Amino acid sequence: MSTKFVIDGLKAEIEGKEILKGINLEIKGGEIHAIMGPNGTGKSTLASALMGHPKYEVTEGSVSLDGEDILEMEVDERARAGMFLAMQYPSEIPGVTNSDFLRSAINARRGEGNEISLIKFIRQMEGKMKDLEMNPEFAHRYLNEGFSGGEKKRNEILQMMLLEPKLVILDEIDSGLDIDALRIVANGVNAMRAEDRGFLIITHYQRLLDYITPDYVHVMMQGRIVKSGGPELAQRLEKEGYDWVKEELGITDETVGQA
């Protein structure tokens, strides 16, 4: 069965403030969707609500992955069901080495009694780290602790590659990356493109989409998807900014949740 991820009428609030005001989106395996939009319009909120961040409360709507109700699941269950979110601001976890963490995550996915052998794990991890041109010492560093912005992003992609999720959400994976790192990370994403894997890529810049060509581009404002199109939409936004979209739709304040 090929992957199908459906968001239907999703509304969510944080601390009583409604941020997502009805999101509809369908992502099929093999597709890449990009979400763009000005600051503070709800993009990260969408990503967090989909992953199940405890601070966000979903008030309406449904989300399903291959027919399974995602909103019913705990965060870890969502991950094991195949969801992955590369976060805009990944947490630092002192004292837990990257490799111990990665192995725990892989084993959680595989389930008890089916743990990956240490040798196989190391081979896989080292292989992917090489692809991402990461210094092997990052395996033994504490998880994200003291990583530079770009190193954290690369580490998110490493996790994605090792966990092989069905639905990948990348929240500003390109922010903080230098030109070479952007290419390396994009190559990593492209290598993961597959018929049974969908992508939702949140970004501000066309430069990422130069490497990863999206099938669809959506514009988010005021907690909604207000416009959708193909790759050419991202190119126009890059050139002209958001004013024309606002004008077209009669929007004056594009943000959401500001009093």
Next chain:
Amino acid sequence: MSTQLTTPTDRQTAEAIAVGKGEPSWLVALRGQGAELSATLPWPKPEKVKIERWNLTAVGQYEATDKVSSIQELPQSVQELIAEGTENLLVQKNTGVAWAQLSQELASKGVIFTDLETAAKEHGELVQKYLFQAIKLDENKLTALNAALWNGGVFVYVPKNVEVELPLQAILYNDKAEATFAPHILIIAEDNSRVTYVDSTVSVKEAVQAEFTHPAIVEVFVKPGAVVRFGSVHSLAESGVDLSLRRAVVENDGRIEWIIGDLNDGNTVSDTKSVLVGNGSTSDTKVISVGQRKQQMSLTTQAVHFGKSSDSNMITRAVMREAASAIINGITKIEHGATKANGVQAEKVLMLSPKARGDANPILLIDEDDVTAGHAASVGQVNPEQVYYLMSRGISKSDAERLIIHGFLAPVVSEVPVEAVRQQLNRLLERKLQG
């Protein structure tokens, strides 16, 4: 509140035991003095912990201990702690030494590693010169009591320029609450020598039910240019009170490293102090603790700077579960004249239950302008963002919390010098954190 009318020992008893063991006369006198002072001196008064409410006087009776003829005669839980293939091992059972072994190689270099009772007889001058010099016998009731009662104990002497590569290991255990268990550990590292000492202070838990007090003292003398690493993991039974004072005196360019795991099941006072008398002397102190049930703990690290360009670093990390409470004190004192000294400390407490209590008290006492000092203290819960991050990778909530807690303690665990003791520490953590 229980009252403390009785004194656990008196001059006559203490001296009689010492004479009976054939101790040298100076030591017999010291014991008598200790016993007498223990009747009048007050207990130490750690911040915000009322130890007078604990049963501190269950110091037990002297019982002669027989040496074992092979390690296999030791309890299984003790054998597990022994570094594989070690030739440098000392075991104290309750009141006396049960096993003492030092490699030929180290003995031929002049290294002494034996129980303190034997050392007092065979190397009397040396022991007399140092015993109760870092910690004075008359500081309080605890020091006096240890002077009167100490038994077994550990003596380490490393001559000038000798580097002891492998760790010297001691295991001090009790399996009978009624027997006195009062070790005194004395370490002397002469100029430019190097040594690592690691001990496990444990109860054979199924055998120890009645209340007991463990008044213990550690004194370390670090001579110029010498480096001493001191590791210690305590896991005494719930019915015990652990009163442990540790102090190092560090001379020019000497270095002391303390790695302490306070993982008792009962109430605990742990006070670890480095006195940096020498110019360029340094200390590094790392303490971890896990409290559970109604355990009360007072964990103190101290550094006192006299020497110019002396440097101290202290870290205490504690995890408090259930209704446990810990008062954590870090005291950095820089004396006048200790120019260019640097003292840094950090205390962190992780609270796993609303009933748990953790206080971190960083104290900087600085009498010199030309110094640097810093402190950080925090008391908090497991960070929910971190839990979310780990869970978003498929790790269950309980595993995520376990990883974060172990990670919190990892900086100390990874420093424990002996693999078998590191494993002991990990087992203890696993057990105390699951409960």
